[in-house]
Amino acid sequence: MASIALFTGGIRPLPETGRPTGMYKMPVVRPVALGPEGFAGDQQADRRVHGGPDKAVHLYPARHYARLAARFPEAAAQLVPGSLGENLSTPDLDEGDVRIGDLWQLGSALLQVSQPRNPCWKIDERFGADGMAGFIAEHLLTGWYWRVVQPGYVSPGDTLDLLHAAADTPTLREAQLLWQAHRPAVADLERLADLPGLARAWRDKIVQRLSWLKKSG
Template identity: 50%
Template sequence: MRSVTLLTGRAAPLPGCDTLSGIGKTPVTRPLMLGPEGFEGDEQADRRVHGGIEKAVHHYPRDHYPTWRAELGDLPTLATPGGFGENLSTTGLTEAEVAVGDVFLLGGALLQVSQGRQPCWKLNHRFGVPDMARRVQQTGRSGWYYRVLQPGMVAPGDRLELIDRLAPGWTLRRLWHALYIDRMNLAELEGIAALDVLAEGWRKYAVRRLESRRVEDWSARLDGTA
């Protein structure tokens, strides 16, 4: 079991531009209701690509923060949890251990890992680093999302307890490697396409690659050029 720091945030303009984003999260000090689309009081500005049932809760490992500080310096966004827009912050749990379909108990709620986090250009503004989104994608230090299987009250300091593993071989690290590094490994893509505990949007990437034998261009999402 892992003790959890719980964070939420309201939509606000990103540094250096007028675009609203809910990426800025700060720790909460009282119990919150966790519903099918996230914590009470938490906001996502662009609901087309953020939030929703398959991305109700974002978890980012605190373990990655020292590595980012070593690479980028002591940025203010790396001083405390919340820099990556996470709702849950823990230590001792990373993409190498967590698998798609893992079910966790947190307070009165049940959560299931649905997909990895897809970095977007808003991270560049958040950190003041022009290629931050690309760095997150290339390193696989991205965090992950949960769907909510059972709503319930969650309090700061509650413990995250793993209670079931439906696809333990499909760690988030393996999934990242197949989608972002070894991108046309047909055997891996076939496995992803058939992985029913994975969010449908991510399974579609595998299906499209198998059908087209081409890898999609994510430059606009990473650089904000769309």
């Protein structure tokens, strides 16, 4: 069981370029519907890389904020739960506690872990901290996405409860370490690509890399 805080938000401009982002979220204080595309009222600016059924909900572990604040003290005051654009924040889980394909109950909804988040340049501009997105990626402080298997309603105070653990699969952190490896074993990468529940976009990237590894010997 993991306690959570809920966040949703619309699209706002970034402070320097004015480019649109859905990263600015506000706490949810009443029950909210959760469907295949995410929480009611929540928006993503660039739908090519954010949102959609495989990325309907984003969770960011609250414990990562202390590490980010220590590395980027100029942004420490802004680094609070919800500020990286997550819909769910929890102090109880991180990437070592979940596996691709895990099924979790949240309120009356059912969620499945689908892939890690891929941090982008907008994080640096949002916090005025060059290199933050790269640091998040390098140190696997990414959080993850969920798909919504069963729509429902979620209320502040609800908990995330594991219903079915994916069997014989790596943790999300282990999967990320494999993906980051300079030349991962082809067999290990093939097993990663075949994981039930894996987001299609990440599977496509893994398959492309497998093709390159096999051709390059």
